[in-house]
Amino acid sequence: MTMAAVIDSRTAQPRPRAKGIARVDILTDLAAAEPIWRALETQGRFCSPYQRYDFLSAWQHAGRHENASPFLVVAVDAEQRPLALLPLVLTRAHGFRVAIFMGGKHTTFNMGLWDRDFAASATSADLDRLLTGLRAHDAADVLALTQQPMDWHDLRNPLALLPRQPSVNDCPLLAMPADAAPTDLLSNSFRKRLKSKEKKLQALAGYRYSIATTDVEITGLLDWFFKVKPARMAEQKLPNVFAEPGVEAFVREACLARLASGNRAIDIHALTCDEEVIALFAGVADGVRFSMMFNTYTLSPNAHWSPGLILMRHIVDHYASQGYRALDLGIGADDYKRQFCKTDEPIFDSFIPLNVRGQLAASMLSAVNRGKHVVKHSPALLGLAVRLRQALR
Incomplete structure (x- = not known):
């Protein structure tokens, strides 16, 4: 029985308690992943609306992303029940195979889709098993997972268990x-x-x-x-x-x-x-x-x-x-946003090497984003960068 068929057969059954990751699969076809994707959207629903199938499939199909091929990471337990789906694409940058979140510039937040029970109890050991499964496929050199919320709807993002650093920009938030x-x-x-x-x-x-x-x-x-x-x-x-x-x-x-x-x-x-x-x-x-x-x-x-x-x-x-219970106006500190959103939500990036080549790529990508973060949070440096950008145009 295919994984999609297993998911369909279990949709109407009571959801047993989430167990640990037994296997990690890589899917490269959106249609093949759709049943799993939609099941995780509706059963437990721990993802942001930017990770809905209808949103990201539109981005992939209509956005002409020939250089970003689907790289959908699916973690399942011993009963083939999906615990997580990371909606990624595989790109090439500076000779490295880089896996990034789907959506490009059009997603304010990047997340996986998670079984909520599993997300609530996930440990560093679970994330280690996820990375071990990814490394076994040897399809990517590095994960470049940017603009991730630390929490979503009062539940910690499991990917926050990975090594991380502050994102380039903050996200102004209005709590309601x-x-x-x-x-x-x-x-x-x-x-x-x-x-x-x-x-x-x-x-x-x-x-x-x-x-x-x-x-x-x-x-x-x-x-x-x-x-x-x-x-x-x-x-x-x-x-x-x-x-x-x-x-x-x-x-x-x-x-x-x-x-x-x-x-x-x-x-x-x-x-x-x-x-x-x-x-x-x-x-x-x-x-x-x-x-x-x-x-x-x-x-x-x-x-x-x-x-x-x-x-x-x-x-x-x-x-x-x-x-x-909350409203945000997107990443960035535009003046009009501060008239509505008085607090900032923590946003983080993770650059995770998957092999020896990926160690260099992760170090480079991490350093670049750290530098951008410093500039964005220094009024003097930000003003200089803006003037330089305008002059170059």
Whole structure:
């Protein structure tokens, strides 16, 4: 019986207590991994929404990643029950075979998908068995596992048991306690300022806040986004990452992908009026946390009234009313993020050699990211780096 068949046959059965890793398999075909992947998404569900099959399969298929082949690490117990799936891709860098998380620049958080019981009890010995299984395949020289959350939904990330270092950037976070009043999440003075600005927008015919639900709504908002975002990025002298091959196709496919719950893999929130789209923010949600992916706002004079901040206030209130417990605006310390997110979430990287060649690769990659971390956390060095980058452009 194939592994996929075993998974299907066990889906409806009671879940026994997780046992230790007995075998590590490498799958290179997304379709072959799909039954295992979806089972881990639904049974125990210890992963971020960035690791959903519908999200990452869109990235792999539509993103034209010819130089990043699927490298899906599946750990199973003695009964062939999956304990973990690491959604990786295999690339080559400086002559080394490097395994990295799928999703590239478009995932704020990178994680494995875990059996929750196993994740809660995992030890360093379990992770050693995982690495031993990987080394036996001799398919990669080094694991370069970046932007990983230390915890997810109050449970420690098992990969935090591996050697680690702080990521280049932090992630600003807004905690949303169950008993918090709206003014506990955003100050009363900040709300008053935004409401005053929103009165100007409320005078526009058809002004409204909404979440796109139909294919027509989603497609229309994305058509507008891909026209406006390049202009906004050029205005800020930033490279247009959305113009890279396959990115637009990936975003469109993921935004239209419908989950088993009926929601979309990426949710789009917008402020609109009869004349135009005023602001758009899109991100991923899992019933507990909302995480921002991309955004932009109008080029018209309506931009004067801070529509992006107004839309964020609507988003915070929406998810608070839905019982969510956290919200983040993505990696990085942009000023607008600090108006909503007052704390930082610990994010870490791990560079793990899998053979002798990988030891050199791990040392190089670790040193590069440590250097970037130092620059990002030094105002003087960061300012110098920004000026140098602008001069080179």
